[in-house]
Amino acid sequence: MLEGRGYRVTAPRKAITSLLAQKRDGFTSDEVSDELPSVGRATVYRTIKLLLEAGAVCRLAMMDGTQMYSLCGIGHHHHHWVCVECGAVKEVRAIAIEKLISEISADIPGEVIDHRLELYVNCGLCPATSGK
Amino acid sequence: MLEGRGYRVTAPRKAITSLLAQKRDGFTSDEVSDELPSVGRATVYRTIKLLLEAGAVCRLAMMDGTQMYSLCGIGHHHHHWVCVECGAVKEVRAIAIEKLISEISADIPGEVIDHRLELYVNCGLCPATSGK
DNA sequence: TGATCAAGTGATACGGTATGTCAATGATGT
DNA sequence: ACATCATTGACATACCGTATCACTTGATCA
Structure with a gap:
């Protein structure tokens, strides 16, 4: 937990961060909220923010304009x-893009x-897209 | 009005499209709704969709994740x-990007x-950004 | 031109996402 | 162990967008 930046390490925050650490896909706020019924919705939103x-x-x-979140490599x-389809997220780092931009x-x-x-993308790895 | 595609040309649609035609900046749905009190909110959303x-x-x-819309050149x-700062929007077309992507x-x-x-960007053309 | 009827409309209700409030809680530094 | 103050959870609130549904209106055709 890299929360040594003046923030307190509390039970809800531990719960949220360790849940997120387990996810490799993107996630939405209320997905997190659903999986952690013990944590208040407001706290979930606050922590994600x-x-x-x-x-x-x-x-x-x-x-479609909806928001998702995703854990970032540092x-x-x-x-x-x-x-x-499945919401899998992966980071893309390409110096060429930055240069072009x-x-x-x-x-x-x-x-x-x-x-x-x-x-x-249709990732081709999830049930919905692998039929190709 | 290029609405000859099976859609009806109605008064609210005319009002909305001619309002948008006047805007060169991006706009939000409720901005449009505010400027056209005579048109119901639902209709504004439907028409933009x-x-x-x-x-x-x-x-x-x-x-910050909020949505804006912008009229597109064809x-x-x-x-x-x-x-x-000011919400000005401009199209960028660069073949190099498409190729790279x-x-x-x-x-x-x-x-x-x-x-x-x-x-x-800070466009440098609006009051908020021209102080530079 | 006037009748017809589906497309479109507006009022309202609803659902989802996110923030504001505030008393209660609990983590941290001493 | 204690005091303090950030953090919490429950609730209320705000915002964006869609669903519903009775009513209106534009396009079509006789």
Whole structure:
């Protein structure tokens, strides 16, 4: 638990982080809430928000605009692919993208402060997509 | 009005599309609803959804995860930059991106069916960002 | 032009996601 | 062990978007 940053280590936070550590897929807030009935919904949202700000989880937008979250490997900027069927998420790190984006940024007025890239896939590994 | 595709041309739809035609920035659903008190909220949402499906508007995700919409120039696949302060939106079309993404897709299991790229900027053209 | 009827509308209710409030709790530093 | 204050959980609230359904209206055809 990398919560030594001024935050308290409480039972609900332990429960949430250890649940998330077990998930390799993306997750939604109420999915977490459902699997941890002992933790209040508000606390789930608060904790996820905390982890977001701490950079431990990323928020990603599905094709239909709904939100999902995903545990991030530490540190560097990266992107994601998401299986639109099963919700599996994997990080994509490609220096070529960053380079290209900074080239494109030169043609944009003002300052580009951030960007986001999501790839939507049929992963072929889950029941819904393996029929191919 | 390119609504000759089996849809009826009704007064609310005219009101909405002509309002959107005037906007060059992105917009949110309830912004439209506020500016057209005579049109019911449900109709605003339905019409925007229709325009989305028709490809006349794009949905985009802001940095904080909220949704915005933006009128699209016709046709081809493209991406957007958004000013995080004023909400100005502009289309970005770069063949290099598409090429790169299809290269990356080769390393991803399954089939990449879509992608989304957003650049977040301080446009430097609005009051909030021009102080730079 | 007027009748017809499905497409479309608006009011309302509803569902889902997320935050605000506040008294009670419990983790931390001493 | 104690005091303090961040954190919690229950609840209320807000927001975004959709479902329902009786009513209205636009397109079609005689």
